[in-house]
Amino acid sequence: MTFRTLAFVMLAASGMALAACATEEGYRQHMSLELGRSTDDVLVRWGPPQNRTDMSDGRELWSYTKTTVDEREGYYRDEVREVKRTLTDKDGKQKTETISETFPVWQPPQVYRSTCTTRFIMGAGRVEDVRFEGEGCVAEEMS
Numbered sequence: 001m002t003f004r005t006l007a008f009v010m011l012a013a014s015g016m017a018l019a020a021c022a023t024e025e026g027y028r029q030h031m032s033l034e035l036g037r038s039t040d041d042v043l044v045r046w047g048p049p050q051n052r053t054d055m056s057d058g059r060e061l062w063s064y065t066k067t068t069v070d071e072r073e074g075y076y077r078d079e080v081r082e083v084k085r086t087l088t089d090k091d092g093k094q095k096t097e098t099i100s101e102t103f104p105v106w107q108p109p110q111v112y113r114s115t116c117t118t119r120f121i122m123g124a125g126r127v128e129d130v131r132f133e134g135e136g137c138v139a140e141e142m143s
Contacts, residue, residue: 026141031130039125059123067115068136074109078102
């Protein structure tokens with residue numbers, strides 16, 4: 001295994017390990033801790049909402065949207081190809097052999113975007129409910 005291949009495998013494995021820890025359930029667990037917080041506390045922790053909408057029952061809906069951009073650099077990976085060759089020896093007999101050849105293959109840079117929209121329902125100066133949507137709504141699960 002070449003150094004480049006080993007480095008890529010280690011990078012991919014560590015990325016998968018980190019991604020495995022962050023789940024939607026983890027985000028749900030963290031958001032459940034927001035229930036009952038004061039509006040002032042949410043403002044300090046989250047900043048001003050991007051959207052604030054009055055609801056028909058007098059409560060307010062505060063919305064926050066976050067987009068995460070993960071840029072991965074391009075790299076070369078080794079690709080092994082099996083090549084079959086048929087040869088004719090000096091006696092006229094055909095022989096087939098399989099040769100493994102390794103070729104560098106360029107993997108271009110990639111950009112991954114994920115979005116999470118979190119909505120707080122505020123009533124009587126407190127968080128009454130939290131809802132969220134999007135593939136970016138992930139956090140480490142609490143033990």
